[in-house]
Structure formats: structure tokens, C-alpha cells
Amino acid sequence: MRPEIQALPGSRIREVANAAMGRSDVLAFWFGESDEVTPQPIRDAAVRSLQAGETFYAHNLGLPELRAELAGYVGGLHGGAHGAVGDERIAVTSSGVNALMLAVQMLAGAGDEVVAVVPVWPNLTAQPAILGAHVRCVALRPGADGAWRLDLDELLAALTPRTRVLVVNAPNNPTGWTLTRDEQQALLAHCRRTGTWILADEVYERLSYAGGACAPSFLDIAGPDDRLVVAHSFSKSFLMTGWRLGWLVLPRGHLDAIGKLIEFNTSCAPVFVQRGALAGLAMAETFVPGLVQRLQACRDRLVAGLQALPGVRAAPAPGGMYAFFRIEGQDDSLALAKRLVTEHGLGLAPGVAFGAAGEGWLRWCFASRDPARLDQGLQRLAGALRAMA
């Protein structure tokens, strides 16, 4: 086995989940997934496709009609300064994580330098490592209020002409941190000078609680020839985690290369899955705003509950679906998360799962159909705090 693969960190979230094996009464908030089933019209569309016998290979890049709809969807959200986004910039992928992997394969080879903003979903730093690239991390920092912030000057100083790719996920998993328009402008201008690609994981863009249809996107300000690749997923906004479908927005002229990479990685996404996604897009503007409203209510309820507990530092995330919080005096997040689940039946993700910068923190996914589950979880946390006091 390659040493790079042996050295890849295993999931610390799974390590916590394994520690709870055999306990049937765990309230699990550790995965980045709502507990709501995919909406019926999406499932119905996939069922119809299966019944109609759409069981053959699809085009590498995705169904032409899905790519056209995605171009309209993306252009509708971000067409602003540079006009429509054409489908010659859209490729359908076998999940959001697969979209990111394809982009990394296209951009970062052995020995290349990649800069990543952390803490972050560990897949974003593992992917360049699999390709043999060197990953340098620039850490967000938490304020006394529990909100995480970027030191823009530090990030700009880290991005030099030797930097092939900047990997940035905003709204961020796990912290909820979101790039501002000014920060995006500064990063884009800087990366144009250094020749650095921006790989933007914007899968949480619709889960934005600052008003407006979505969080600021690099697509709002970049031109069609900028070195920008944006990765997207149907998982979060359409409650389609288990479907494994995502897409990439690429600069003009990169579709052939991505088509080849898709061929060599998964060849295509199932047609019946893509039919489900088409049904999702058709209901996007009636469904997504309601989902965001429900998630915002979940966030507010959970964060208020956390803030009311002694020694807990938590801030309402401007985007995403996580509360990332800290308990005073608790610095070993893996040990703490294991203790919470084994002794108190509360399943949270340890901050160290998202890199050393997240150590000491805990991630709580607040995407819950039934907000009472969050209250139950808060009660268990309160009990744990009393027991640990």
C-alpha cells in the first residue's frame, strides 16, 4: 500500500460512532445529514424512471436536460456580473465529494502545493494528499463569542505563485463561517495574480441565514475564464444525501477534461438518480426556502439552548447546518465525544475530526425534522455537564 494512503486519517466521527455500537438509545447528531426523507416528488421521479427501464449508461457529463436545468439554476442564483452560466460549464458528478475529487485530479498532482482553510470537512484535505500534493493549512480562529473568523492577510500571504490550488469551503463545515463578498473579491484578485486555482466547495450556499437566496459565491464575481471550480451537491438543499449526486461549475474549455476524468472514475451517474434531481430542481423555489426556514428555527433553538448552559461557548452560524461549540475546560474533543455518547447517549462529532484547528470543539448537526429531538439532546448535554462538574 502507498504510504500516503496508510497515513490518511480515519474518520474520528466514525470512531465515536463505533464507541456507541450496541447502544440503541443514542441521539445521533454526528453526521452531516438531515433526518428527513427525500421529498416524495423526487423519489417518485426516480421510481418512474426505473419502471420505464432507464437502466442503461448515461452520458459521462450527465443528462443534457439536467445540465441545462442546472445551468439555469446556477445562472439564476449567480448570473449577475457576467451573464448567464452556460451548460458548457456544467458537469454532473456522482456526489459532491466526487465533484471535489474530480477537480483535485484535474488540478493537483504529486508535489504540487495546495492551501486549505481549516477546520474543514476532512475530505477536502485528504483528496490532494491522495494525489500526492502537499497541503498547507490556514486556520480560521474562534472569537470569544464562539464565532469563527478568517485572518484574510494570513491567507493572502500563504497564497504564492507556487500555490496551485486554494481549497475553501464556505459556508464552512463545521464552523458555519461564511466568506464575505469583500473577502471573495480580495481572494479572487490575489489568485489572479499568483495563478492559483480556487476550488470552492459551496454545497451549503442555500443554507444561509443572513437573508437572500444564498451565501456569497465566487460565481457572483468571477468571469467564465477565471481559474475557479465550484463544487455542488444535491445532498443538503434537496435532502438527497443518499443519492450521491453533485455537479461542478467549470471555467469554459474544461468540459472535455472533466468528461474524461468522470469516465475513468465512475463513468456516469445513474439516469434514475438524475431524474430525481430534475424533479428536485423543478420544485427548488417552493421547497428550499421552506427548508432553510425550518433549519434556521432549528439553529436558533439549539444555539439558544447551548448558550444557556454553563461554560458553553456557541454562536449562531451564518450558514450551513451545524452548531460548532466549545465546553470550557474540555480540550480533548475525541475523548469528550466518546464520553458523551457512551455515558449520556448524545452523539456529536469531535472537532478534531476536522483537523487540529478544530480540537477542543464539538459539532452538532441541527438538521432535524422534529425540533424536540434537539431539546432532548440539550437535556442530555446538560446532564453530562452536571456529571462532569
Place this chain on the structure above:
Amino acid sequence: MRPEIQALPGSRIREVANAAMGRSDVLAFWFGESDEVTPQPIRDAAVRSLQAGETFYAHNLGLPELRAELAGYVGGLHGGAHGAVGDERIAVTSSGVNALMLAVQMLAGAGDEVVAVVPVWPNLTAQPAILGAHVRCVALRPGADGAWRLDLDELLAALTPRTRVLVVNAPNNPTGWTLTRDEQQALLAHCRRTGTWILADEVYERLSYAGGACAPSFLDIAGPDDRLVVAHSFSKSFLMTGWRLGWLVLPRGHLDAIGKLIEFNTSCAPVFVQRGALAGLAMAETFVPGLVQRLQACRDRLVAGLQALPGVRAAPAPGGMYAFFRIEGQDDSLALAKRLVTEHGLGLAPGVAFGAAGEGWLRWCFASRDPARLDQGLQRLAGALRAMA
């Protein structure tokens, strides 16, 4: 973009298909896919799963029950010398090509030497190139009868202690060539000495026309700790091309590493797709033998028809679902395939799509529900030969 990615060859099959764009009367035999819809019980199982709301993330390695069934299926075919294959050696993947990509990521990094037996499905040589490995090709050779053979001594001489991985696809796409048990024994013994991994693409193992339930497999002779990874797919034996589901058989002790790589590539396969696969496995021994019988009839009909044409060299393939044949005096397979489709409405894959070793040959997928389609295709080829004479 990385130069390695820019240098990846695009699909020559797609180039031919593109040349036919706009012609509605093409008889297409260019893709490696039957024209039969997936069997109803498999589709029904996926439909039930979608209706039951199984739309959440699955385990990285696949549903435990599917892995258990696969272990039984693989062990039933190959348990022989070394006993059962346990599910601690089985990982479910997002297609057969994805299984191969995961194995390559695990084994071959930048600068590593990979030896591939060609002609071969181009994905097998592209994957190590994406990882930055060097691929050396050892070519099968066609006999005067049109059957392809391995020069075992040449292959053994190419495999040195510097060779990290031997990639071999048998039964082979496109030639139908199949490794004998003796050749497998010799390769395994040699690779044990050189420390070389064998990555065996055995997705066509059930499509074997030499008698017996399947073609010789490295799993019949290797132990659970040999450096052997076998890639499999539901696509061919269960008519599930569009579902994108495959699996890997790994040596003991490699499941954690593959689980991490799955997490970072696609995270998991959809549960409802895996439910379909479970239904497929449940009917394997009633369904697959009948499919193989039908394919053998297709093969015999097509090859007899080809052999009856003037100047055509074709042999019945011992395995797989392709006739790989040559027309005397035609050395440019891409030009010929384009001419056949644009002037005669016959869609075949050019041999050069499978590497330089396949140049001058054509691949015809004979997996057809209706054997009369093959006759129609043969008539068109006969017309083309008359026109070119």
C-alpha cells in the same frame, strides 16, 4: 490543468458516435452494454427501497447484508483451495470502474511502475496515469485465426521488483482473451517473488463460454494474504450497467484503507441501488446461466456471420461479450469505424480505442436481446465491404 490530465486520450468510441450524430438509423454495437433492461425483480427492489424512504447515507463499505451476500457469492465461485471468502475482504463500490480507481489509488503513486496487458479497456491504463504512475504495456498478439494470445515469457520478463502493479483484465475487453489456470499460477508465483500487486479486472468472469460457472480467477489460487485485488461489477452479469455498482475483493487487512478511499471518492453507494443488487444476487443462479446461454448464441451467430464475409478475420471469444475482428487491408480503425457509421449506419468501436495494440481491429458488442439485430448489422457490414472493394 495538470499536463497528465491534458494528455489523457479522449474516447475514440465517442468520437465515432459523435460522427454519427443526427443519424437516427444507426445500429449501434459500440458500447459494452446489453440492450436488455435490468430484470424486473432488481428494479422492483430499488423501487421498494425508495418508497420506504431509504434515502440516507450508507456505510462507506456498503450495506453489511450486501457484503455478506457478496462474500457468499464470491466464496461459492472461488472458495476452493483457501476456503471461504469472508466479508472482511469485500467492499462495495460505486461501479466496477470506481472499484479499479480505488485500487489504483491504494497501490500506485507518482513515479511508480505499472504493467498493463493490452489491448484493454482504456480506463485501466488511464487510472494509473491520473495518479502519476508510469504505465508499461505488454501486448497480446493475434493469431492467423483471429484469436489473441499472451506471450507469457514476455509478460514475466516485464514484471520486475520495480513493478508495483500488474493490471490485467481477463476475460479481456476487447479481445475476449482469457487467462488459463497455468498462466495465472505462473503470474502469481512470479509476482510473489517480485512483490508486485496483481490488480485483476474480472468483471466478465461469468460471461465464459468454455464450460463451468466462470472463467479461471486469481481468487481460485491466491491466498487471503496475497497481493491481489480483484475488481467486480454488477453491470455485465446482472444487466445493471446504468446502476453504477461494483465491488472489490481485497487481501485481509486492507478494508480500513479502502473504506477511507471510498469516503474520499464517493462516500458510499445509494442504499436503493444496493437493494437492487441484493435482489440480483438472490436470483443469480437462476438468471446468469440463462443470460450466458443467450450471449453464447449471439456470439456464435455473429462470429459465424463475420467469418463468412470475404477478408474478415474473427474468432469466437472464450469470454466477454465482444467480437474483435479485422478486415483485410483496413489498417486505420478510427477512419473505418467512422465510415461504417456515416455511410452504412453500422456503429462499431475502433480497435485503437483500446490502445495502439488494437489498431486495425474493430469491436462489436454482441449482447443483444434480439439476435436479428446482429443479422441486420452483418448485412450492413457486407454492404460496406462490397462498397469498399
